[in-house]
Amino acid sequence: MNATASAGKKVAVIGAGLAGVSAAIRLLQHGHQVCVFEAAPQAGGRARGVAHDTTLLDNGQHLCIGAYRATLTLLQDAHIHPAQVFKRLPLQLHMHHGAQRMSLVSPTWLPAPLHLLWGLLTAHGLDWRSKWRAICWMQQLKQQAFTLPTDLTVSTLLAQGKQTPMAISTLWEPLCLAALNTPISLASAQVFLNVLRDSFQHRRQDSDFLIVSADLSSALIQPLLQHMQALGGEVRLRSAVTALQAAESGGMMTGCLVSTATSSEIFDDVIVAVGPHQLKTIAEKAASALHIPAFDYQPITTVYLQYSAETRLPYPLMGLYHGLAQWVFDRGQCCGQPGLLAVVISAHPPLSADKSGLVAQCIAEINQALATYHGALNAAPQWTQVITEKRATFSCTPDLPRPGTRTSNPHIFLAGDYIAGPYPATIEGAVTSGYDAAQAVINQLKTTLAKP
Numbered sequence: 001m002n003a004t005a006s007a008g009k010k011v012a013v014i015g016a017g018l019a020g021v022s023a024a025i026r027l028l029q030h031g032h033q034v035c036v037f038e039a040a041p042q043a044g045g046r047a048r049g050v051a052h053d054t055t056l057l058d059n060g061q062h063l064c065i066g067a068y069r070a071t072l073t074l075l076q077d078a079h080i081h082p083a084q085v086f087k088r089l090p091l092q093l094h095m096h097h098g099a100q101r102m103s104l105v106s107p108t109w110l111p112a113p114l115h116l117l118w119g120l121l122t123a124h125g126l127d128w129r130s131k132w133r134a135i136c137w138m139q140q141l142k143q144q145a146f147t148l149p150t151d152l153t154v155s156t157l158l159a160q161g162k163q164t165p166m167a168i169s170t171l172w173e174p175l176c177l178a179a180l181n182t183p184i185s186l187a188s189a190q191v192f193l194n195v196l197r198d199s200f201q202h203r204r205q206d207s208d209f210l211i212v213s214a215d216l217s218s219a220l221i222q223p224l225l226q227h228m229q230a231l232g233g234e235v236r237l238r239s240a241v242t243a244l245q246a247a248e249s250g251g252m253m254t255g256c257l258v259s260t261a262t263s264s265e266i267f268d269d270v271i272v273a274v275g276p277h278q279l280k281t282i283a284e285k286a287a288s289a290l291h292i293p294a295f296d297y298q299p300i301t302t303v304y305l306q307y308s309a310e311t312r313l314p315y316p317l318m319g320l321y322h323g324l325a326q327w328v329f330d331r332g333q334c335c336g337q338p339g340l341l342a343v344v345i346s347a348h349p350p351l352s353a354d355k356s357g358l359v360a361q362c363i364a365e366i367n368q369a370l371a372t373y374h375g376a377l378n379a380a381p382q383w384t385q386v387i388t389e390k391r392a393t394f395s396c397t398p399d400l401p402r403p404g405t406r407t408s409n410p411h412i413f414l415a416g417d418y419i420a421g422p423y424p425a426t427i428e429g430a431v432t433s434g435y436d437a438a439q440a441v442i443n444q445l446k447t448t449l450a451k452p
């Protein structure tokens with residue numbers, strides 16, 4: 001049941017990333033007053049558009065999957081049709097190692113998990129031993145409900161599951177890197193299994209790739225902000241929160257004083273939706289007061305290559321696993337930006353090459369793969385852009401302690417992709433945490449109203 005506007009609270013959300021925006025939308029739907037403070041000049045946080053002259057890129061090429069239920073619910077809540085935001089591609093993996101290729105295409109006419117079984121059985125470039133072991137392993141995981149008695153690394157799990165080096169390098173390692181942005185030698189097997197379970201065990205569409213059909217700001221963030229503002233929400237950009245302080249009345253904690261460089265205002269509740277390393281921007285001692293553990297982070301580099309408009313890859317998304325580059329997105333086929341390629345390098349060690357060396361290496365690796373199709377990127381690109389996000393995601397390791405939504409202060413709640421949940425640091429994790437934090441605020445109000 002919705003709280004009435006008169007019973008609504010005044011809530012501050014700190015951070016206009018997807019966690020903060022989701023929390024704000026849910027609260028507004030329930031009749032609360034919401035003000036979102038964002039330090040940056042634009043919303044979106046780690047999922048935002050970036051301008052390169054007249055071309056709109058992203059701070060990093062993103063990929064979502066059909067199993068992102070909270071994300072799809074957010075779109076529904078904001079009256080945004082998923083087709084406006086995402087290009088949906090049924091599961092297809094085209095992985096390249098130099099001139100070798102592995103292609104797994106799942107049929108759209110079979111339900112899950114048979115579509116994966118069929119895809120594995122008919123995969124080109126995967127030997128029978130690898131196929132058989134992959135199928136047996138998936139069956140075994142299903143029997144144990146994709147749940148491990150104790151968490152371990154993905155490498156150990158794959159070894160226990162007797163996966164062949166070929167299946168690991170063409171299938172499991174690229175999927176783990178894409179989902180967890182953590183090398184398999186470090187990555188949490190349980191979180192990886194959560195993603196495999198949600199992608200492959202329920203509906204066939206859950207394993208679809210959802211590729212944002214324009215830059216993230218135009219396709220996703222701006223429409224969400226517009227909906228938020230239509231519901232009466234306020235967004236204050238360039239408004240870094242510098243301090244949070246308990247507000248008291250008659251010896252009772254009644255709310256929170258939120259301060260920026262230019263103003264201070266009391267709110268009933270606050271949702272802190274900044275990255276864990278950004279808490280110190282709010283208060284030096286905030287992270288320890290809120291009991292946030294220190295996280296390790298993994299970078300993601302995206303190399304954009306603009307070729308002439310007729311340049312087109314054989315597939316919208318190609319996997320590479322013989323060097324540095326891992327995925328190449330043809331933004332002409334995905335985002336209506338002909339000739340623009342986005343090369344993704346996840347969880348990489350510090351890059352030794354300078355920008356031109358990195359670009360040259362990416363082009364060489366793409367050309368090795370294109371040789372399989374008797375093609376090549378002939379000329380030099382018209383322009384290039386390299387964006388590295390050093391703290392793209394937390395390192396998703398086994399048994400990682402992640403905090404919950406509630407804090408020791410009843411008026412301060414946490415949201416963000418690092419909050420405890422089944423998912424790694426993803427858009428889905430961020431949205432889920434935002435909804436959970438909003439729900440905690442709503443539930444608290446219901447409890448207060450129910451008290452005699």
Ligand SMILES: Cc1cc2nc3c(=O)[nH]c(=O)nc-3n(C[C@H](O)[C@H](O)[C@H](O)COP(=O)(O)OP(=O)(O)OC[C@H]3O[C@@H](n4cnc5c(N)ncnc54)[C@H](O)[C@@H]3O)c2cc1C
Pocket residue numbers: 014015016017018019020037038039040043044045046047059060061062063064239240241242273274275278279281282300301389391392393415416417418425426427428429430
């Ligand atoms: C390059 C890259 C590629 C990625 N690829 C994928 C992918 O393919 N699929 C996927 O699902 N996920 C991907 N992710 C992860 C995904 O983008 C994040 O998990 C998600 O965007 C995190 O959202 P968030 O709201 O938790 O945090 P953030 O987006 O970090 O939002 C926090 C916000 O708080 C603001 N802030 C900080 N301090 C203050 C302050 N003191 N006052 C006010 N505001 C403040 C920040 O400016 C920021 O806007 C990728 C991330 C990166 C960087």
